[in-house]
Amino acid sequence: MLLEIKEKPGNINSIVEQDQASFDLRHLQSFCRVAELRNFSKAAEDLFLTQPTVSGHILALEKSLGVQLFDRTGREARLTKAGQVLYQYASKILHLRRDALNALSEFSQGIRGELCLGASTIPGEYILPKLLGEFKREHPHFAVSLKIADTQEIIQGVLRGDVEFGLIGAKIEHPPLQYELFAKDKIVFVGASGVSRATRPKITLDGLFQMPFILREQGSGTRMAVEKMLKKIGKNLGHFHEIVEMGSTASVKAAVRAGLGFAFISQTAVEEELTQGLISEIQVEDLEPILRQIYLVSHRGRTLSPMAVRFFRYLRKKKMED
DSSP: OEEEEEOOTTOOSOSOOSSEEEEEHHHHHHHHHHHHHSOHHHHHHHHTOOHHHHHHHHHHHHHHHTSOOEEEETTEEEEOHHHHHHHHHHHHHHHHHHHHHHHHGGGSSSOOEEEEEEEOHHIIIIIHHHHHHHHHHHOTTEEEEEEEOOHHHHHHHHHHTSSSEEEESSOOOOTTEEEEEEEEEEEEEEEETTSOTTTOSEEOHHHHTTSEEEEEOTTOHHHHHHHHHHHHTTOOGGGSSEEEEESSHHHHHHHHHTTSOEEEEEHHHHHHHHHHTSEEEOEETTOOOEEEEEEEEEETTSOOOHHHHHHHHHHHHHHHHO
């Protein structure tokens, strides 16, 4: 599908010097994901494409428009001034395309459409895949674009309209947002498999703060739950002897398994590792269980597409069954 943008002679302040430039919507999708994730590899993984394909899409756009869209510094890709201008319009174009397809789905046989869904790490990697697969079997024409990021980023996506609704691990109050409890999750303290319950069945609170601590990045729901727990006992992250910060749950698990340190982590995320003995749970004396909620978050002022409404109801039903 091509979107033709024609430039009339005499227009000023235009970034398009050619008489005509063409945008392939797939190229715009790749461009927007690279802009949002600031990384070509992550964008390719998110779009289920290869990195050379995504790079080719960006090069095609740059050649068509005659401008550079990204400054590439190491592994990070940052929008140029021209890229920032294009992103404003490209995101609107993709939103309009999605809205048009969803609106037309009401006139099709059966439930059709594309759902843009957001999720923080734990629900996005450990809860939603199974539910999406079950829903897809019931609705074969269902297409989903799932964005996985930290809780704060998903909330911003809902506020901007980049995603229709999200599944997140913490509640951050914003007047336009509404939350609905979906599930409960337990945060456990873990160490490498060599730290068995037999050798270290429990540690004291004082001992906890002397251990090397592995922490999720700012904006993570797990980190928010840990900070809330620390506040209750009159402590903060600054009381830990040593802290290593990681950008994903997978990297935290890998660091724990390698013996780099200890971590508070979702029990859902390490259930398999605990069962196989790859990671050990450690009890902390005088520390109450850390429980957190997983929420469905949506925007009060926006009407969900027919497909989003159907999947939202499906998630509610699964919550009731649990």
